[in-house]
Amino acid sequence: MTQGKTQMAQGAFASLHYRKTRDRIIEAILLSAGLVAVFTTVAIVFILFYESSYFFEHVSVKDFLTDTMWTPLFADARYGILPLVSGTLTVTGVAILVAIPVGTIVAIYLSEFAPHRLRETVKPVLELLGAVPTVVYGYFALLAVTPLLQKVWPDLPGFNMLSAGLVIGLMIVPYVASVSEDAMRAVPKYMREGSYAMGATKLQTALRVVVPGAFSGLAAAYILGISRAVGETMVVAIAAGMMANLTFNPTEPAATITAYIVQVSLGDLPHDSIGYQSIFAAGLVLMLMTLVLNVIGFFLTRRFREAY
Amino acid sequence: MQGEIRAQGSDTPSLSIVMEDRKTTRANPAKAAAEKLNFWYGSNQALKNINLVIPEHQVTALIGPSGCGKSTFLRCFNRMHDLQADTKYEGAITLRPDNVNLVGPETDPIEVRMRIGMVFQKPNPFPKSVFENVAYGLRLRGINNKTELAERVEKALRGAAIWDEVKDRLNDSALALSGGQMQRVCISRALATEPEILLFDEPTSALDPIATAKIEELITELRQRVTVLIVTHNMQQAARVSDFTAFMYLGELVEVDATSKIFTNPAKKATEDYITGRYG
Numbered sequence: 001m002t003q004g005k006t007q008m009a010q011g012a013f014a015s016l017h018y019r020k021t022r023d024r025i026i027e028a029i030l031l032s033a034g035l036v037a038v039f040t041t042v043a044i045v046f047i048l049f050y051e052s053s054y055f056f057e058h059v060s061v062k063d064f065l066t067d068t069m070w071t072p073l074f075a076d077a078r079y080g081i082l083p084l085v086s087g088t089l090t091v092t093g094v095a096i097l098v099a100i101p102v103g104t105i106v107a108i109y110l111s112e113f114a115p116h117r118l119r120e121t122v123k124p125v126l127e128l129l130g131a132v133p134t135v136v137y138g139y140f141a142l143l144a145v146t147p148l149l150q151k152v153w154p155d156l157p158g159f160n161m162l163s164a165g166l167v168i169g170l171m172i173v174p175y176v177a178s179v180s181e182d183a184m185r186a187v188p189k190y191m192r193e194g195s196y197a198m199g200a201t202k203l204q205t206a207l208r209v210v211v212p213g214a215f216s217g218l219a220a221a222y223i224l225g226i227s228r229a230v231g232e233t234m235v236v237a238i239a240a241g242m243m244a245n246l247t248f249n250p251t252e253p254a255a256t257i258t259a260y261i262v263q264v265s266l267g268d269l270p271h272d273s274i275g276y277q278s279i280f281a282a283g284l285v286l287m288l289m290t291l292v293l294n295v296i297g298f299f300l301t302r303r304f305r306e307a308y
Numbered sequence: 309m310q311g312e313i314r315a316q317g318s319d320t321p322s323l324s325i326v327m328e329d330r331k332t333t334r335a336n337p338a339k340a341a342a343e344k345l346n347f348w349y350g351s352n353q354a355l356k357n358i359n360l361v362i363p364e365h366q367v368t369a370l371i372g373p374s375g376c377g378k379s380t381f382l383r384c385f386n387r388m389h390d391l392q393a394d395t396k397y398e399g400a401i402t403l404r405p406d407n408v409n410l411v412g413p414e415t416d417p418i419e420v421r422m423r424i425g426m427v428f429q430k431p432n433p434f435p436k437s438v439f440e441n442v443a444y445g446l447r448l449r450g451i452n453n454k455t456e457l458a459e460r461v462e463k464a465l466r467g468a469a470i471w472d473e474v475k476d477r478l479n480d481s482a483l484a485l486s487g488g489q490m491q492r493v494c495i496s497r498a499l500a501t502e503p504e505i506l507l508f509d510e511p512t513s514a515l516d517p518i519a520t521a522k523i524e525e526l527i528t529e530l531r532q533r534v535t536v537l538i539v540t541h542n543m544q545q546a547a548r549v550s551d552f553t554a555f556m557y558l559g560e561l562v563e564v565d566a567t568s569k570i571f572t573n574p575a576k577k578a579t580e581d582y583i584t585g586r587y588g
Binding site for chain 1: 386388391393418419421422425426428429430432433434435436444445448449494497498501
């Protein structure tokens with residue numbers, strides 16, 4: 001009996017030792033998996049800085065930021081990033097004018113009005129829309145939306161930022177709607193009941209209590225949506241034309257930063273040419289833009305986080 | 309469990325002292341009356357043939373074990389069940405003096421909620437400033453005049469005995485207040501629109517004893533302004549704050565009488581068993 005007890009105790013210690021070792025191994029595996037993501041990010045940032053440093057040896061930062069022409073592929077090469085930034089901002093602007101109102105309305109409907117069954121059907125379908133390859137959206141913009149718009153404005157060029165922006169907007173609606181809906185659903189039921197009990201209608205409750213209550217989540221949804229619009233490549237490359245053009249007029253053709261990068265990456269420029277290096281400088285600007293957006297998003301969500 | 313029962317036992321003497329003062333309780337004219345009220349969640353009948361008169365400007369407490377239907381009954385008064393699918397009312401809750409049937413299919417639930425306020429179990433201020441919380445119902449009723457809002461918000465906050473604590477932080481988020489303060493802001497919010505009946509659904513179950521004492525004191529004062537119906541799990545609370553007590557069990561109203569009578573000399577065996585802690 002005594003012996004049995006001792007054996008059991010020893011067994012327990014042995015298994016404790018085994019368990020600790022096993023936990024440590026699992027921890028190491030999980031940590032290394034996490035580190036892959038961190039390392040990749042660091043490597044991307046490093047390469048962007050490293051490669052663009054060659055570019056900035058030939059082009060001054062002042063020219064890069066103030067020149068109004070971007071023609072690295074011409075004989076008379078000019079390296080002003082502004083036309084690409086204006087193109088990116090214009091396309092993004094059109095896209096968010098579509099995505100934020102439509103996405104929010106869809107989210108309010110799904111979260112506050114739609115019957116349970118409908119919501120459970122529509123949400124997966126919405127999320128499925130995110131799985132449509134962006135190249136399909138690009139051709140949709142070029143071959144369906146642009147001709148449609150040309151019926152209203154016959155002067156609209158075949159390539160233009162308006163149809164690219166509209167389609168990107170539609171493309172990110174499901175995304176904005178889905179994240180917004182999650183945020184609104186997270187507003188507790190007793191908060192809504194408080195509003196209904198005061199005599200509020202569903203719409204009043206949605207607009208005056210649920211939306212403010214979900215603000216931090218909505219801000220996150222919008223910022224993520226804007227980031228996606230800024231980074232979207234295929235649609236603009238296909239439908240907006242590839243000509244850098246310093247304008248904020250969406251009915252004109254223009255190139256965005258991403259479209260330019262695609263254009264050069266797919267071209268046959270020698271890898272040590274200054275034109276090739278320019279895509280790293282452009283990529284750096286793009287990364288900084290999305291970084292700024294994410295930082296704003298981070299502080300917005302923190303500032304407005306509600307503790308229920 | 310043991311401790312609870314003993315605690316109740318030790319409270320009984322002071323409880324009966326409270327009762328002595330209220331021996332004279334007389335029913336005011338009715339503010340509302342439930343008549344043959346039945347209620348179903350789907351096929352499950354939660355309320356069975358409830359008949360109860362709610363006297364005006366008095367506090368009526370609903371007590372009974374969990375699941376007896378007291379919260380369900382309370383929520384019939386402002387049609388909260390309408391927010392859920394597959395619920396059914398039958399019978400009437402008549403609001404005096406204009407004899408509207410609160411649960412009638414022809415009655416607009418929004419109109420009902422405009423006239424009958426509610427305070428919930430968990431303090432549920434909106435993610436807005438203290439001021440906007442209290443102004444919420446007023447704004448819903450189309451009052452946007454700044455001076456009028458400011459006056460009525462102050463009056464409501466004073467009415468809920470919280471004005472002095474929040475007058476310098478009216479523009480701070482109501483979610484930054486303590487639990488007891490939040491609950492009193494919620495009471496102010498309900499009072500601001502001057503409801504005819506104020507419903508309390510276990511308003512102190514999420515609060516500490518000091519906050520609870522303040523809310524109870526407030527409820528006893530409120531009866532001068534409004535008719536109060538309160539659901540409570542806590543029998544001492546029912547004894548302290550109410551003029552009339554209704555005991556419910558398994559969806560039926562077992563007994564209703566002056567609170568002093570219910571707690572000292574209940575007519576029904578089930579009531580006596582419940583208040584002496586034999587079940588529930």
